[in-house]
Amino acid sequence: MAQASAAACETVGTRNTKQRALVLDAVRSLHNHPTSAEIYEVVHQQNPNVSRATVYRNLGVLSDRGEVLRIPVPNAADRYDFRCDNHFHAKCERCGGVFDIETEGVDPFARITKDYGFQVTGFDLAFSGICSQCANGEADC
Amino acid sequence: MAQASAAACETVGTRNTKQRALVLDAVRSLHNHPTSAEIYEVVHQQNPNVSRATVYRNLGVLSDRGEVLRIPVPNAADRYDFRCDNHFHAKCERCGGVFDIETEGVDPFARITKDYGFQVTGFDLAFSGICSQCANGEADC
DNA sequence: TTTCCTGCAAACTCTTTGCATATGG
DNA sequence: CCATATGCAAAGAGTTTGCAGGAAA
Numbered sequence: 001m002a003q004a005s006a007a008a009c010e011t012v013g014t015r016n017t018k019q020r021a022l023v024l025d026a027v028r029s030l031h032n033h034p035t036s037a038e039i040y041e042v043v044h045q046q047n048p049n050v051s052r053a054t055v056y057r058n059l060g061v062l063s064d065r066g067e068v069l070r071i072p073v074p075n076a077a078d079r080y081d082f083r084c085d086n087h088f089h090a091k092c093e094r095c096g097g098v099f100d101i102e103t104e105g106v107d108p109f110a111r112i113t114k115d116y117g118f119q120v121t122g123f124d125l126a127f128s129g130i131c132s133q134c135a136n137g138e139a140d141c
Numbered sequence: 142m143a144q145a146s147a148a149a150c151e152t153v154g155t156r157n158t159k160q161r162a163l164v165l166d167a168v169r170s171l172h173n174h175p176t177s178a179e180i181y182e183v184v185h186q187q188n189p190n191v192s193r194a195t196v197y198r199n200l201g202v203l204s205d206r207g208e209v210l211r212i213p214v215p216n217a218a219d220r221y222d223f224r225c226d227n228h229f230h231a232k233c234e235r236c237g238g239v240f241d242i243e244t245e246g247v248d249p250f251a252r253i254t255k256d257y258g259f260q261v262t263g264f265d266l267a268f269s270g271i272c273s274q275c276a277n278g279e280a281d282c
Numbered sequence: 283t284t285t286c287c288t289g290c291a292a293a294c295t296c297t298t299t300g301c302a303t304a305t306g307g
Numbered sequence: 308c309c310a311t312a313t314g315c316a317a318a319g320a321g322t323t324t325g326c327a328g329g330a331a332a
Binding site for chain 4: 015016017035036037052053056057076077078
């Protein structure tokens with residue numbers, strides 16, 4: 001349910017560089033929904049020559065490929081997840097921490113407080129897709 | 142269901158200036174989920190002396206007061222809504238347009254395509270609230 | 283040997299902030 | 308009066324991009 005990406009045709013002809021492998025390893029080693037800054041720190045420790053721009057570019061490629069999951073956090077830096085399966089995220093208003101919310105079973109909303117001790121006071125939700133006018137090939141909508 | 146705000150105690154002692162009224166009028170006149178830039182354009186047409194900073198500050202005050210609804214859009218500028226009741230928003234991947242999705246009745250997710258012609262391919266969702274550790278008064282989580 | 287990728291730095295978007303001045307209640 | 312608001316400009320966070328050189332395939 002999180003961010004569906006067209007992982008197929010956009011990634012033909014992409015290469016596997018050392019830098020890209022470092023970024024992927026960093027995301028896989030960090031299980032706390034790291035920001036690009038945190039990923040950069042890890043990558044930079046392995047190889048101080050890797051630039052921020054390369055980390056950003058590779059996070060884009062890897063999330064297009066479906067090898068990492070991009071989590072756009074409202075009013076905050078994007079976060080990345082080594083888990084690519086469908087799950088919700090919950091952000092604490094106080095500490096800013098981002099938590100996984102499993103979506104197995106029914107009624108995940110009502111179960112959040114019970115199962116995670118997370119008191120939901122609100123959420124930000126935006127669907128992505130194609131609107132009817134665009135689907136019909138009309139110019140602008 | 143959208144962005145719960147503590148509209149009460151944060152807004153004591155706020156004033157009603159001409160600029161603030163202009164911002165509120167602009168949001169109420171724009172029914173297309175305007176960005177701050179679009180709101181600024183309208184305000185600026187009424188009074189070219191009003192600065193961007195004032196528009197931003199007043200959008201913050203007005204959404205704290207509950208007079209406008211702030212819609213944080215992932216990877217895009219925040220949008221504002223004259224409607225303050227609970228409803229979802231859907232953003233078209235092609236044209237970037239933001240649409241209202243009513244939440245009355247059950248199973249709004251499954252009804253989106255049928256009722257709005259909007260083909261949902263994914264969505265970005267982040268709950269807000271208080272995590273159990275913060276609720277228990279622990280230092281960091 | 284061509285196409286993709288990299289590093290660097292600069293640019294870019296959106297938003298916030300410091301400061302001196304103005305103004306609403 | 309004086310706390311709140313304002314305008315200006317500058318800073319800030321997060322991210323993207325132009326370019327020349329470098330390295331996968």
